[in-house]
Amino acid sequence: xxxxHQLTLAEIHQGLAQKDFSSREITQHLLDRIRSLDxxxxxxxxxxxxxxxxxxxxxxxxxxxxxxxxxxxxxFAHKDIFCTNGIRTSCGSKMLDNFxxxxxxxxxxxxxxxxxxxxxxxxMDEFAMGSSNETSFYGAVKNPWDTNRVxxxxxxxxxxAIAARLTPAATGTDTGGSIRQPAALxxxxxxxxxxxxxxxxxMIAFASSLDQGGPMARTAEDAAILLNAMAGYDNKDSxxxxxxxxxxxxxxxxxxxxxxxxxxxxxxxxxxxxxxxxTVHCALAELEKLGATLIDVDLPxxxxxxxxxxxxxxxxxxxNLSRFDGVRYGYRCNDPKDLEDLYTRTRSxxxxxxxxxxxxxxxxALSAGYYDAYYRKAQQIRRLINQDFVSAFEQVDxxxxxxxxxxxxxxxxxxxxxxxxxxxxxxxIAVNLAGLPGMSIPAGIVDKMPVGxxxxxxxxxxxxxxxxxxxxxxxxxxxxxxPID
Amino acid sequence: MSITPDxxxxxxxxAKLQVDDKDISEVTERISAILExxxxxxxxxxxEIQPMANVLDAVQYLRPDTIVEPDNKILRRDQFQQIAPAxxxxxxxxxxxxx
Numbered sequence: 036x037x038x039x040h041q042l043t044l045a046e047i048h049q050g051l052a053q054k055d056f057s058s059r060e061i062t063q064h065l066l067d068r069i070r071s072l073d074x075x076x077x078x079x080x081x082x083x084x085x086x087x088x089x090x091x092x093x094x095x096x097x098x099x100x101x102x103x104x105x106x107x108x109x110x111f112a113h114k115d116i117f118c119t120n121g122i123r124t125s126c127g128s129k130m131l132d133n134f135x136x137x138x139x140x141x142x143x144x145x146x147x148x149x150x151x152x153x154x155x156x157x158x159m160d161e162f163a164m165g166s167s168n169e170t171s172f173y174g175a176v177k178n179p180w181d182t183n184r185v186x187x188x189x190x191x192x193x194x195x196a197i198a199a200r201l202t203p204a205a206t207g208t209d210t211g212g213s214i215r216q217p218a219a220l221x222x223x224x225x226x227x228x229x230x231x232x233x234x235x236x237x238m239i240a241f242a243s244s245l246d247q248g249g250p251m252a253r254t255a256e257d258a259a260i261l262l263n264a265m266a267g268y269d270n271k272d273s274x275x276x277x278x279x280x281x282x283x284x285x286x287x288x289x290x291x292x293x294x295x296x297x298x299x300x301x302x303x304x305x306x307x308x309x310x311x312x313x314t315v316h317c318a319l320a321e322l323e324k325l326g327a328t329l330i331d332v333d334l335p336x337x338x339x340x341x342x343x344x345x346x347x348x349x350x351x352x353x354x355n356l357s358r359f360d361g362v363r364y365g366y367r368c369n370d371p372k373d374l375e376d377l378y379t380r381t382r383s384x385x386x387x388x389x390x391x392x393x394x395x396x397x398x399x400a401l402s403a404g405y406y407d408a409y410y411r412k413a414q415q416i417r418r419l420i421n422q423d424f425v426s427a428f429e430q431v432d433x434x435x436x437x438x439x440x441x442x443x444x445x446x447x448x449x450x451x452x453x454x455x456x457x458x459x460x461x462x463x464i465a466v467n468l469a470g471l472p473g474m475s476i477p478a479g480i481v482d483k484m485p486v487g488x489x490x491x492x493x494x495x496x497x498x499x500x501x502x503x504x505x506x507x508x509x510x511x512x513x514x515x516x517x518p519i520d
Numbered sequence: 521m522s523i524t525p526d527x528x529x530x531x532x533x534x535a536k537l538q539v540d541d542k543d544i545s546e547v548t549e550r551i552s553a554i555l556e557x558x559x560x561x562x563x564x565x566x567x568e569i570q571p572m573a574n575v576l577d578a579v580q581y582l583r584p585d586t587i588v589e590p591d592n593k594i595l596r597r598d599q600f601q602q603i604a605p606a607x608x609x610x611x612x613x614x615x616x617x618x619x
Contacts, residue, residue: 133603134603135603136603137596137599137600137602137603230576231576231578244573244574270581270583273580273581274574274578276576276578277581336564338560339561339564342557342558342560342561343561345554345557345558346558346561353535357535360536362604362605362614363600363603363612364603364604365605367605367606371615372615373615373616374614374617375536377614377615378536379536379537380538382535382536382537383537383538386537391537392547392550392554394535394537395528395531395532395535395537395547395551396551396554396558398534398535399523399531399551399555400558402531402534408562409558411571412561412562412566413558413561414571414572414573415566415569415570415571415572416561416564416566417571417572418569418570418571418572419566419569421572452553453554454553454554454556457554457557469575470575470576494576
């Protein structure tokens with residue numbers, strides 16, 4: 036029999052239904068693995084062993100009574116950006132090191148209602164600001180494929196935990212690539228839904244017009260099962276869209292004959308490492324064999340996505356993070372001499388360097404005299420980027436390309452140069468600015484490290500993306516490649 | 521557009537952040553590099569383009585104007601204040617503002 040930690044969500048569901056093992060057995064098995072292996076990888080910030088075993092026992096008694104449900108009794112992890120009632124939620128920051136939310140995020144509540152067993156909270160870049168996990172207050176996560184390399188970020192803890200087989204799946208959030216890039220660098224499957232598809236309530240805000248939560252798992256099938264539970268209207272999030280949620284597993288097996296795949300010329304230029312380009316072309320050839328047609332498309336403004344993003348995201352962050360003032364929750368400096376000192380020292384001591392840098396950029400871009408040159412300009416560029424995608428989707432059904440310009444890089448190689456770190460997200464950021472759904476799926480190995488294929492869909496076309504990803508995964512084995520036994 | 525150390529200090533003040541003297545040149549240098557990246561936007565004429573704030577051009581939802589409150593307000597307040605750095609009888613405490 037396959038080791039319990041190598042099972043996918045769908046296989047765990049089957050095993051539980053057939054009584055091959057109990058939820059308690061697989062939960063205990065994964066908790067034991069985390070205890071022995073996570074000293075090396077640092078994927079988890081907080082574990083909830085007691086809560087996990089209680090939830091597993093509750094699931095086992097429901098299973099014994101004949102209850103079903105694709106997620107009942109299935110072990111799971113949440114990125115530490117999602118508020119969990121009674122369980123510390125740090126967002127990777129000293130500022131929230133002592134923060135125990137008195138409520139659940141909508142996504143957490145929805146998955147809890149489905150009977151998932153939460154093992155713990157995964158490590159991340161501080162306030163989701165980073166592409167390498169090196170900005171976490173709790174230390175960087177190590178990539179299980181090579182512990183000298185970054186796992187990507189900001190959802191690096193979730194991605195690495197799945198790759199190291201410490202959890203079968205986890206939540207992530209994606210503001211500029213934070214689900215897709217770590218999924219690519221750790222060799223797993225990640226989906227950023229359309230902006231508004233998944234509630235942001237209880238998900239600690241970074242850039243509210245870009246942030247979107249989504250599933251991270253081993254397979255597209257598992258991502259579909261999770262999105263079924265996560266998606267949907269929520270009256271607690273005024274940007275959450277009120278349109279029906281389809282069954283994302285229903286279209287997984289549709290044939291790809293006649294599918295038109297757009298290849299943006301700008302995503303295959305000289306910035307892309309040659310081995311990466313070759314790997315992506317091999318993946319595309321597989322999709323062609325399945326009946327898809329490849330068509331060149333243009334996204335002429337895509338080079339402006341990183342510049343526009345580094346105005347919009349910091350501007351929104353500077354506003355969102357103004358709530359951390361040492362008064363109602365979170366860190367407070369010692370012995371403040373007056374209110375100004377309380378605010379300034381709390382924030383200066385509680386935030387890390389990258390977060391402070393982004394607050395400064397955002398504050399500057401929004402300040403009197405600079406608003407038009409920066410913020411308004413960036414919002415205009417955002418529309419141009421959006422129009423590029425609208426035109427492209429008149430010719431094609433999905434867009435495909437690399438997720439990142441290179442495989443996982445070594446620790447310390449980019450963290451002293453913010454601009455080179457920011458360019459790591461060159462292929463993912465435009466998708467957030469346009470609010471489109473995007474996926475990364477494992478598509479090969481370069482330099483012994485996994486490489487991701489990015490798929491981008493039209494608004495609310497998550498089912499199409501999952502269908503293409505699943506069909507690819509039925510004819511290839513890259514998603515089964517594992518850094519450990 | 522490059523930024524000066526004085527502008528960094530002024531911006532930090534607005535953002536309620538302290539930049540230590542020993543860090544100011546490095547912070548200025550890094551933020552200047554980021555602004556240089558951002559300035560690539562200026563090469564494009566966007567005079568005719570409407571700014572885009574929400575990708576779905578969504579409008580704000582309005583909820584029914586009815587009172588929604590928890591059953592036990594005091595208990596809920598206490599739960600929220602349990603995580604506060606300093607409270608007293610339902611109030612959040614901060615350093616004295618008025619002498």
